[in-house]
Amino acid sequence: ERGMVVDKERTFCMIKPEGVARGLVGEILTRIEHKGYRIVALKMLRLTREMAEKHYAEHREKPFFRELVEHITSGPVIAMVLEGPGVISGLRKLMGATNPQEAAPGTIRGDYALETGQNIIHGADSLASAEREINLYFRPEEIMG
Numbered sequence: 001e002r003g004m005v006v007d008k009e010r011t012f013c014m015i016k017p018e019g020v021a022r023g024l025v026g027e028i029l030t031r032i033e034h035k036g037y038r039i040v041a042l043k044m045l046r047l048t049r050e051m052a053e054k055h056y057a058e059h060r061e062k063p064f065f066r067e068l069v070e071h072i073t074s075g076p077v078i079a080m081v082l083e084g085p086g087v088i089s090g091l092r093k094l095m096g097a098t099n100p101q102e103a104a105p106g107t108i109r110g111d112y113a114l115e116t117g118q119n120i121i122h123g124a125d126s127l128a129s130a131e132r133e134i135n136l137y138f139r140p141e142e143i144m145g
């Protein structure tokens with residue numbers, strides 16, 4: 001049935017190194033779970049340069065790419081798959097704007113960050129990105145049905 005398919009929407013989410021280092025993992029997971037999204041996969045890992053370059057491939061030509069890869073590989077991150085109705089755009093709303101100075105209070109970036117390069121959390125920005133990123137970090141058997 002169509003409703004079932006929509007409820008099973010999945011996205012990829014990452015708590016970036018500064019979020020882990022600052023002890024915000026519990027707070028962020030709480031917000032995600034209280035909203036009603038289901039965590040269906042979760043791991044802590046440190047990205048290799050190769051993984052980081054794949055993850056942010058869309059930004060390869062940007063002036064900040066080098067800095068971005070340095071940053072995301074600088075410490076352990078939490079990678080997750082989240083599930084729920086409208087979770088791709090819903091997670092982006094919980095995160096707030098890319099520049100935390102423009103992110104609304106009540107959002108994760110709005111409440112806990114001040115710099116674009118230290119904006120704590122990543123979320124896939126489309127269905128295609130979500131599928132690509134989930135496959136980059138997780139094998140099918142690591143995702144709970």
Ligand code: RTP
Nearest residue numbers: 064068097098116117118119121122123124125
């Ligand atoms: P993300 O991919 O990390 O979830 O962030 P986003 O969609 O909100 O923003 P995006 O445009 O995809 O940028 C990816 C990350 O690159 C860093 N950034 N730096 N210096 C700059 O102008 C600049 N612009 C973006 C940020 O850390 C951003 O999250």
Ligand code: MG
Nearest residue numbers: 122123124125
């Ligand atoms: Mg992005």
